[in-house]
Amino acid sequence: MQTIDLTNVSIDNIESTLLKEKNIELSVLRIDKIHPVISGNKWFKLKYYLKNYAANNYEGIITFGGAWSNHIIATASTCAMLNTKSIGIIRGEKPKKLSATLQFAESFGMQLQFISRENYKQKNTFYLTELKKQFPHFYFIPEGGRGESGEKGAGEILDLVTKIDYTHIACAIGTGTMFSGICKASTPSQKIIGIEVLKGLNSITSPTPNAIIYSEFHFGGYAKYTTELINFMNNFYEETKIPTDFVYTGKLFYAIMELIKKDRFPQGSKLLVIHSGGLQGNSSLQKELLKF
Ligand SMILES: *Cc1c(COP(=O)(O)O)cnc(C)c1O
Numbered sequence: 676m677q678t679i680d681l682t683n684v685s686i687d688n689i690e691s692t693l694l695k696e697k698n699i700e701l702s703v704l705r706i707d708k709i710h711p712v713i714s715g716n717k718w719f720k721l722k723y724y725l726k727n728y729a730a731n732n733y734e735g736i737i738t739f740g741g742a743w744s745n746h747i748i749a750t751a752s753t754c755a756m757l758n759t760k761s762i763g764i765i766r767g768e769k770p771k772k773l774s775a776t777l778q779f780a781e782s783f784g785m786q787l788q789f790i791s792r793e794n795y796k797q798k799n800t801f802y803l804t805e806l807k808k809q810f811p812h813f814y815f816i817p818e819g820g821r822g823e824s825g826e827k828g829a830g831e832i833l834d835l836v837t838k839i840d841y842t843h844i845a846c847a848i849g850t851g852t853m854f855s856g857i858c859k860a861s862t863p864s865q866k867i868i869g870i871e872v873l874k875g876l877n878s879i880t881s882p883t884p885n886a887i888i889y890s891e892f893h894f895g896g897y898a899k900y901t902t903e904l905i906n907f908m909n910n911f912y913e914e915t916k917i918p919t920d921f922v923y924t925g926k927l928f929y930a931i932m933e934l935i936k937k938d939r940f941p942q943g944s945k946l947l948v949i950h951s952g953g954l955q956g957n958s959s960l961q962k963e964l965l966k967f
Contacts, residue, residue: 678756679718683708684835686947689915697935698942702841703917706832707924707952710752712779715832715952716846716853717749720820722828725753727814734812735760738820739798742767742774743898743922745953746819751785761785762813764806766795775958821850829856832949841865843940845931846949847872847923848888849897851879853951858883870930872923873897892930898922898956904929909966918967920953921960 685708689701706715728736736754740747740763747763754761763780769789777787794802798818807815819825829852833844844861845868848854854869859882861867869879869888874896881888894904900921908925911932912918919925931948934940957965 679709679713679753681709681835686836687915687917689917691914693932693935697938697940699935699940700945701931701935702945702947703915704832704836704947704949705917706835707918707950707954709952712955713749713752713952714745714955715950716829717746717820717952718753719828719832719856720746720825720852721749721753721816722831723824724814724816724820724828725757727824728759731814732812733814734810735762735814736816737762737764737806737810737813738816739764739766739795739818741765742770743776743956743959744819745776745922745956747780747785748776748783748955750816751780751783754785755783760813762810763787764795764798765789767792776955779955819850819852821852825852826856826859829853830860831856833857833860836947840945841947842944843868843946844949845870845927845946847927847951848879849873849923851882853949854879854886854888855882857949858886861885868931868934870927872926889930889934892926892933894926898959900925905964907932912965912967917950918954918957919950920956922956923953924950 685705687703694701709715738750751761763785765787843866846853848869848871858867863885867886870892871890872893874893894901904925907929908919911928919928
């Protein structure tokens with residue numbers, strides 16, 4: 676079985692006429708390369724939960740997610756590596772045909788339990804109490820690895836960067852856990868750019884004074900996409916050989932390029948964009964759409 680390999684991480688420098696013209700350096704931190712299915716940032720977010728788990732006498736791990744969840748697949752495959760029992764509480768009725776993500780999770784030995792959307796909404800309150808009665812010896816990890824442990828682990832993404840003279844660091848925002856962790860691990864003179872991939876409701880507040888959040892690049896909402904986004908991802912791949920996913924990193928890179936075009940970064944800026952992974956999610960798209 677493939678294990679996590681942090682030595683695969685690279686920092687790729689992007690070259691383009693736009694960047695030259697605007698006098699901006701753009702580097703990409705490729706944590707998507709740590710594992711073929713474990714999404715870069717999900718591994719970091721899981722790290723301290725796994726430590727808590729190991730320090731106590733639990734029977735296994737339970738967590739939550741939807742049919743295409745990067746967190747579910749990351750947890751399933753990490754638990755398989757650690758020889759730990761895992762249960763995935765999945766939002767919605769069991770479909771006739773499981774999504775590629777859930778098939779993968781099952782193949783890693785994760786036991787899937789489907790619950791209604793109504794119960795799923797109560798997963799941090801009354802339904803959690805129900806589940807804890809049902810599985811008293813299991814360790815519960817919140818959806819998406821959200822929470823303090825997740826933040827702390829995500830902050831360690833910056834430990835992969837030895838040269839830290841970047842003026843700006845950018846990442847995608849889902850729950851905002853990674854963004855908060857990065858903000859807290861950054862230096863006050865760095866600007867931390869967060870690109871929200873969900874529409875409205877989930878907007879997070881700035882975790883530190885150097886945080887800047889953009890909310891206009893969600894392309895209709897979580898896991899929504901347009902032809903423009905898909906075209907951008909294909910062109911970006913052709914120019915840089917960097918594959919992106921349509922839920923998080925495609926929107927992130929699109930936004931950064933737009934912000935560069937609109938002169939939102941001063942000349943001489945050195946940008947580090949975190950490629951957080953998520954490529955497995957592209958398997959929910961029609962095959963012909965992406966050229967990679
Ligand atoms: C989950 C995820 C994110 C968002 O992380 P949050 O901590 O939830 O904001 C970004 N990129 C990828 C690839 C992810 O899987």
